[in-house]
Amino acid sequence: MSDPVITVKDIVTQFGDNRVHDGVSLHINKGEIYGLLGGSGSGKSTLLKEMILLLQPQSGDITIFGHSVINSTESERDLLRQRWGILFQNGALYSSLTVAENIAISLKEYTNIPMTLINDIVRMKIDMVGLPAHVKDFYPAELSGGMVKRASLARALARDPKLLLLDEPTSGLDPIGAESFDQLILELRAMLDLTVVMVTHDLDSIVNTVDRLAVLARKKVAAQGTLTEVCQNPEPDIKAFFGGKRGQARLHQKIWNDVNGK
């Protein structure tokens, strides 16, 4: 396997007295869709924020594209910021800009591409994420929840990033929408050589899209690997996580398919 895109080593995070991570380590390989799982409050979003330079861990190191995130210079940080696309949990579209302007803004600010081409790019991205063409002139307040997710994915994809970080991309979408979103991520990954990190609670998305995953529990990574590997892990935390009725049904099917497929 090729060298990892992201390496997280011995991260310790603490908010006041509340220790969230106590030695979290994991690595994410090029071209894979990596799931970050864990119960509410287990520190998934916090870990994601540390990767994207919004938070500093107390100790430990995170390396992305071979650059250490923790001890990086401002110019290295700028470089990193231009190579990833981020989808925030609630969209975080700029509310005073239209959808088209939201997508175009980083192209306008950071590249010398002529305006006519930018318009074409914006149109293509809107179509790619499955939004109808006329929403380009809508303001975020005029979009439905699912459309906001799609529009912010289009914004994240605007500059053809090599790394896509998604915080709960399918939460709040209807099952069909969620499935087509998963499909879209898979397609994009295949076409654009993306590496995708996603925080998710959606079992369908985990089963359908994720290549490898990590489960955070008790401030550490309780298990890491493919879904089948993780499910066979005897740790009680993992059992509890996948043990619910809904989880069991979906997972048995998947593992059954895997075993029979081989």
Next chain:
Amino acid sequence: MRLPEHTAEIQAYQDTGYDIALKSKGCWTVNSIHNVVESLADFCQKYKNSTILWDVSAIEEIDSVGMMVFIRYYDQLLTNKCSVTLKGVTQKHQRLDTLVRQHSVSALEKNTLPHKNYLLSPFHSVGKWVVGLVTELILFMTFFGESSLIFFKSLMHPSRIRYAAIVKNIEQAGLHALPIVALTSFLIGIVITYQAAVQLEKFGANIFIVEMISISVTRELAPLITAIVVAGRTGSSYTAQLGVMKITEEIDAMKTMGFNPYHFLVIPRILALMITLPLLVFFADIIAIFAGMLISEIHLQLSFSEFLHRLQNVLDMKHVWIGIIKAPVFAILIAMVSCFRGFQVEKNSDSIGRYTTISVVNAIFLVIACDAIFSVILTELGI
């Protein structure tokens, strides 16, 4: 900061069997593609009915934007009836080509912007402005009517008035405003006393300073200044509060749970301000007159007791009453405008700032306009 990346390149050269050959090199990605756009455009215009070889094997990296540019000019060459042979196309290129073509929106519906007529556009914008003004006025009338209706209804059923909310609003709009009202009226008192003192001294009419200050302050200045301070302070906060509640859909939630937002949000604010503003005006009267007294003592050697004695003789109560009676009217204007603007806030980050500003500007304008009307009417009535 821009990425210090490789650049995209395109070169033309001669190759046997073709009219011209093209070689693409480097990174055809979003960060470097601008390098080739111009030369490609030139090139594609030049060649018609030719046979062309396009060698893409030296492209190190290509993304959807690079592919889009490629497709655009490749298609243009084809429409120019050139026959283009591609060399070095990989499977990845083909997949990307499919992806981009699949999602490219046809060029037909692109330029649908209506042509702008520069002669007519001033009329256009004036018309728009007038229509906007009239609709706003109608909306405000509606709002005014609706809140007045609910206001009188709640006066009929005093038990339904939200007293707790009123008290809270009085604390915020009244008690917390005392320092700033005190400061501004003190300074106003000083300013007019100084100005008047200089003139009166010339005539040796020092004692008239008392009439001068007490009447102008109680009748005009204190109500006006206090109302302006309150419009800036409380009016803006009302607009921002209601605006945020609108953005977070709290107001919608209230409506669905059967809480009338006028009843719960607007009426308590109006009532609170109607109670607070007269009190603040009276407070401002005292402070400004006190400031005048202080300056008279220092500057005109008019002792406190002389000043107070004359004050009792010359200051008719009617002046004080006129000032205080204006206050609830100002309060209604301020509270109504700021609540109205708060409800107008839309779901984006700009609008809260915009409507807060508009609300303060409107409120101050209305207060001054209303004060002018009061002046004219009262003077005509000889009061």
